Amino acid sequence: MYVIVVYDVSVERVNRVHKLLKTYLFWRQNSVFEGELTKAQLYELKRRLSKIVKEEDSVLIYELPYKNFNLHVIGTDKSPVETVL
Amino acid sequence: MYVIVVYDVSVERVNRVHKLLKTYLFWRQNSVFEGELTKAQLYELKRRLSKIVKEEDSVLIYELPYKNFNLHVIGTDKSPVETVL
Numbered sequence: 001m002y003v004i005v006v007y008d009v010s011v012e013r014v015n016r017v018h019k020l021l022k023t024y025l026f027w028r029q030n031s032v033f034e035g036e037l038t039k040a041q042l043y044e045l046k047r048r049l050s051k052i053v054k055e056e057d058s059v060l061i062y063e064l065p066y067k068n069f070n071l072h073v074i075g076t077d078k079s080p081v082e083t084v085l
Numbered sequence: 086m087y088v089i090v091v092y093d094v095s096v097e098r099v100n101r102v103h104k105l106l107k108t109y110l111f112w113r114q115n116s117v118f119e120g121e122l123t124k125a126q127l128y129e130l131k132r133r134l135s136k137i138v139k140e141e142d143s144v145l146i147y148e149l150p151y152k153n154f155n156l157h158v159i160g161t162d163k164s165p166v167e168t169v170l
Contacts, residue, residue: 004147006091008115008163029143030093031116042157049159057160058114062089069149072127074134075142078093 002067003042005033009057016052017059020045029078036067087152088127090118094142101137102144105130114163121152 005025009017021027024045025035037045042063053059071077090110094102106112109130110120122130127148138144156162 004089006114006117008117009160029091029145032091032093032145046157046159053160055161058163059159060114060117060162061157061159063155063157064149065153068153069147072131072146072148074131074144074146075094075138076140077145078143 001037001039001042002064003035003037004062004064005059007031007057007059009053009059013052013054013057017049020048020052027079086122086124086127087149088120088122089147089149090144091147092116092142092144094138094144098137098139098142102134105133105137112164
C-alpha cells in the first residue's frame, strides 16, 4: 500500500512525530510524509503514533491501495521523493 | 476525480490560499483540503492558485481517480468531511 500522512499536532510533540514518521516514510513537505508501507508496518506505525499523539492533535493517514495519483505542484516541491536515494 | 490538497505557504499568503481552496473543497485539517473536482475545476483552481503562490511556497495537489483510500485518524479528525452539509 501507499500512504500519505498529514499531521497537525501541538508544538511540544511535533519533533517526536516527525522523527517517528521519518523512520518509515519520506518527508514531502511541512507536516506531510509519504511512502510505501506493508500492513504490518502501518499497524505498528499507528500503535507507536497513538503513544505520542494526544486527543487534541490530529494525524491523518490516507491509505491508498497503491501509488495511483497524479501529483500537481504549484510553487516548489520541497522534497522530490523520486530523487531520494 | 478526488483531490487532497496540502500546502506550505508563507504567512502573508495563507489566508488567500485558504479562502480560494474553501470555494472548491472541504477543509480537513490545518493546511489540508479534500473533495471532488472535475478536470475543468482542477485546471481553473491551479490557474488561480498560481496567481497567488510564490516560488518559495509549496502547494501539492494529489489527484486520485476517485476516493479510493482508507482514512486512519489518530487523535482527532478536526473536520469530519462526511458530516459537512
